[in-house]
Amino acid sequence: MTATAPRQEQLWSRCAGCASLLYRKRLRRNLDVCPECGEHARLGAPERLRQLVDPGSLRLLPDRLPEADPLDFVDALPYPHRLTGARASTGLAEGVVCSTATIGGHPVALAVMDFRFLGGSLGCAVGELITRAAERALDDRTPLVLITASGGARMQEGALSLMQMATVSQAIAALREAGLLTVSVLTDPTYGGVAASFATNTDLVLAESGARMGFAGPRVIRQITGRALPEGFQTADFLLEHGQVDMVVQRRSLRGRLAALLAATRAGRPARPAVPRQEPASHRERLADDGAALAQPPDPAAEKDTGTPAVRDAWDTVRMARHPGRPTTLDYLDSVFDGFVELHGDRLGADCPAIVGGVARLAGRHVMVIGHQKGHTTAELVARNFGMASPAGHRKALRLMRLAARLGLPVVTLVDTPGADPGVSAEEQGQAAAIAENILTLTVLPTPVLAVITGEGGSGGALALAVADRVLMLENAVYSVISPEGCAAILWPDRSAAPQAARALRLTAPDLRRLGVVDEVVPEPSSAAHDDPAETAHRLRAALLANLLPLLDVPPAMLVRLRRQRFRRFGANRVGARAGLR
């Protein structure tokens, strides 16, 4: 909304929908919905809470966390300056406001995102605060209500912001296991990492009228596909039509609708729902060959790097990671594993060529291997959609993960993707929710999971295969919340700043090892993986065995607990003290 003149700024505003000049007080009385055309203006978190919760019931949760700039990120402005500016202009400490309250008399924990604060971006502090709200819901045994508004992950915090998708998702998973309702209300706009995690892996997904939600934004999709977008693409009604939300709700009905849903789900809830988890007795029992005496569970403190990775410029590493000669997942299935039997299909109507998966043996042990598949020639790359999985690919991976858990097979994932498929049909088929469900499922999967970033680890599409007990990374691979080109286009004048963005994002294996995103760097031959694929395979095989064997004896429940601790610490660690946390 734009004001007509400085003097009138407080009194009048212009509707973004119909351009009517509206008296601000009247607009506010109408919940910031234009009385002329019904346009829902964006709400800040404080106003949203005021509209939604019962008067007098709001209890804000602490929002102060230690300052965090984990990457020392600088683009045109240093990141701390941007934070200071956002605080000054919004009066908020961070991009989310969390509270307990009642809605229609029903107690809930709430997390309300505020788009005015750095585009509602998901950084470590936002992830930490939402996770704490979810943990509060678990403690209080109340439902969790999330009001989302976000452009996506916070680029200035690099891969650590990507990790927040897992951290919050596993908190949602804990509520799911405890039989507690989770509801997300999509408001305009909800995109990227937020869309592909807690905005869509809740029990119920409501969309406020006029909201748009998607994994990739319309501008990106238009640029990449060169296609015009369908009418109403990614709008609430479009999402409803494509089966991605439970309902579209007008703002004036939102509070009543939430109250009704809370009442209905409360009625049927058992007092203490015990969710028995079926757990395979022991993974070792299912393994064909378990001759070797197995080591103790991994101790992160005792972790040591194998080899000393050479210092190479981040942009050179990006180019190395994308080299067409670099071994692909199918190459590794041939060189590292034996007896691969590929399994196809998502059972919902498609088989995505960008994801391959199936059973194989690793030094005689049966495992489920799932990976992105690129190719060495243009024809291969096109046939595999450049390793960019569609929702069907993520659902195939999900099916194979669940199958592995049921059969007691460890899961090994090989990650090599520029990102998830940024296309119109991918969005129509629920790209965000497909990624979100994989992330959540991996946080609860009762079988060992070992992930290797072998080439490009691109954003949410990579994380959908990389929530694991151990995350390894080949020396010249990269893993990032956004491509350097994409980051440069947003934070620098143009995409030619990609090399600077690559350095700022801390996307190389040594950087990510230091940040704790990656547990171990697998050294490549002195030339590079593509110059000596056989030696690379040899080293990868050794690293896989060294990391997998200790996991095989860990009881499934403990594996899940340790995996959750691994991803829980990103928010807490980065923003400092865990004081007051459970």
Ligand SMILES: [Zn+2]
């Ligand atoms: Zn209007």
